Amino acid sequence: MSGFRLPTGGAIDRGRPLAFTFDGAPYLGAAGDSIASALLANGVRIVGRSFKHHRPRGVWGAWTEDPNAIVDVTRGGLTTPNLRAAVESLENDLAVRSVNAWPSAADDRSAVIDSFARFMPSGFYYKTFVWPRWETFEPMVRAMAGLGRLDPRNRPPADNPHVNAHCDMLVVGAGAAGLAAANAAARAGRTVILVDDHADIGGQLAHRGGTIDGGDWRAFADGVRAAVVAAGGRVMTSTTAFGVYDGNLVCAWERRAQLPDALWRIWPKRIVAAAGAIERPLVVPDNDRPGVMSADAALVYLRRHAVLVGRRIAVATNNDSAYAAAEALAEAGAAVEIFDSRADVPATTLKVTPSVVVEAVEGRSGVTAVKAGGRTHAADVLLLSGGWTPTVHLFMQARGKLRWDERVAALVPAAAIEGLRVAGAANGAFTLDAALREGHAAGGGEGPAPNAPPGLYRVTPVWPAPDAPGRRWIDFQSDVTLKDVALAAREGYASVEHLKRYTTLGMATDQGKTSSVNGLAALAAVAGRGIEEIGTTTYRPPFTPVPMTVVGGRRRGQLMNPLKRLPLEADHRADGAQMREYGGWLRPAWYGPDDSDLAIQREAKRARETVALFDGSSLGKIEVIGPDADKLVDFHSYNRLSTLGVGKIRYGFMLSEAGTVFDDGVTLRLAPDRFLVSCSSGHADAVAMRLEVWRQDRFDPRRVVVHDATAHWATLTLSGPRARDLVAALDLGVALDDAALPHMAFATGRFAGAPLRVARVSFTGDRSYEMSVPASRARSLRERIVAALPAFGGGLMGSEALMILRAEKGYVVVGKDTDGATMPHDLGVLGPRAQRKDEYIGKRSLFLPAAEDPDRKQLVGLAVEPGEQPLPTGAHVVEDAGQGRRSLGYVTSSYRSPTLERPIALGLVAGGAARIGQTLAVYHLGAVRRARIVSPVAFDPEGGRLHGGRADA
């Protein structure tokens, strides 16, 4: 036991005790505690184990920088891993468990590893587990590595909002400098967003106190808050500005009480980064013992949480800042003794030994004594103050540069960057008066800055020699010592980026907040160079870990990539549709609860025998309108469309400029100056965009416009020998005889007071009628059709059965039966290439040498014996090539045809058209089968059924 709760003081509510457990043992804390402060108040010294050697670890810091107290927290039966105990507020009934230790942090069975520490230098894993193979050792090493455990039941809802905000000035950090900056900007009428990651404002002032403009700092802070709000800005506490991105976008994570956390995307005109500074350890021997902690953190625990961290406190420092902490701790009742490495020490009432450094720290599971100046001093806590490291993360993320400022022994911003200024302790201004002046200037303040009594901060770093005796920790969490850095440098890892990766220095969850400068100083000493010359590793967001739920926001599950939905989805579901995604649309795959294969075969067979209803509403429907509409559709399409008569339909391809098939579809000429371009469901957005871009690029936009009407229309298709009879029975008032409405023509009418279009196009090879009505009339039309179906022996058909029907006919699905190199002539469509004299997209590419290669992959059919299984889609068509096989192409579509009672398949095969009649090997996952290359058209090659009547006709 060392730490304990004081009877008075602190920002805690003694009237609200909170019960919690740590590694199974029960404790009491109070409202206002962090988990770490509650553990310290209960005298808990060992809060975790180091990552590599399983050394016992105590609390080092009091906020985000603490590398040691990493815990899994269970609340309400759900566990969140790897939280920082110094940051997490205590709640009632929390179950807190240390990570990387079992059964508890105090009694960890893996602690024996530390006995082998001298055999585990930098690069130990790289050097040791390489023979015979890393994979031999990987499972064991992985099982031992890692920190907390994921709780698979903990799946927070996707309810974290993302909020965009704009302001004149964003001030990050509400300490002295940030307050001064926000004050100056707000009083000049600027909208300011002031964020701080603490639950309150004040920064260092909150635990060190201070006098501003002759009064308590709190009066000044209250005035700033009022001024910010009055100028239309806002003050956001418990909000971490964790990253700056292109255009000075700053992302901030706001933790809200009773509400889900929010992610703020803040677009400020200017940023003031006043994030303060973090105290770093002294690199003395045994500085990782539980009970060794930051002097500033001890002051935080005293003032915020009324916790005195020890009764006999030794303070080792190289600077002035530790004196205020030491004096406050003494005033609270501790016996305090200071060891200053400098000869010239400040005036104090405490006992100070100048010109000494700590030589050893005793106490295996907690500090018992400190050896300094050749004498042993009893102590239960050793506070270290090795100077301050400015928090320059946002500045560095924005690609700022640092310089070493000898005066304050710190890396500080070297030069301003566009739109971002650093002020206060983050800029090396470590006294209150200097921080206020810098903040005032950064906020654009005119006239005198808020004033404070002049402060003094002096520091004289004492960097140990690289071969200094003892184990001296630089990175507490990942167990990197001075010796490790020296060894890495000797082995040639002299670049700071290499050092980091080889030793894991700064790679722990705290990302080097306490260790980076000590590591750089050690490397500089070994390399005989300056710290500035060594440079830092790259700073990247986030500043502290941000939950992925917050980053993802509401874009999870279906909202990650929203599906397009049919207007008739509810009707399909009511009829038992199994919905699947096709090209971004959720569509009926088949109907009925039974085995999918049976249902699909039944639907396909019935469509050939009688009539089937299919929902084609997702097909793209893009109108091209205006006197120059014919010019645009001609340029856009491989097939000439300007020659199409009004009321007629033409099928064709759209090519990319590389001449490859981009999409296919039919185009209807609605009027001389009006075309309806229909394209495949998954390509509608891209086709509409292409038309629009070329319209603006190449045509007179006043004479042609593009309108994507896909969502406006619902399309219900009836296909099969009885299709005409059924349409006739619907009594739509449209003449259906083949003279009036032949294949590839359309008629218009009215349905339920709205326009109706009946088009004769077919994707099945059977007589088909596509009936399009405004989406609002879709249900009425469908109900009328469904009521009529039984009289004709018809039924519903989903996408899967349609895929069989179209494959029987050799009709391609672009992107399935074509690949990124397929040109129209590979699919047997040669006319436009030979005949068209005018320009169209992709034309020139069709005449490149590669386009005329006889070995191009061409569309073919693949036949197997009737009793065989269908060929696997993706199987390769191969030929012998000396030592092995050479792929000639592959199977693109493969089904069992219920009508033909045998498997059918389509494929792309090199020189395929010339191979018809050949039998070739088809290879798939080690098995070889034989298939005959045939015409892609397996069913009704004469095409008579497009015009056919009854099934028995």
Add this chain to the structure above:
Amino acid sequence: MLLFCPFCGPRDETEFHYLGEPKARPEPAAEVTDAAWAEYLYVNANPRGEAREIWLHRTCMDVLVMTRDTATNATLSVESSRPA
């Protein structure tokens, strides 16, 4: 990243679609050499720093000519692809 549309002002990058570098389409096809066509299709300057780029603002569907710094992602100027 914020991009700028001359009609809609500064908007989030997700509203925009990159179309490519400004290039004259070589025509008529019969007079274009294989090499010239291949260059049109595949050869891009891809500069570091100031670059002229064609973008589509998908919410207003206007095609834009943007001058951007590809190193900093700052928009330097933007205009509609066609004169007012």
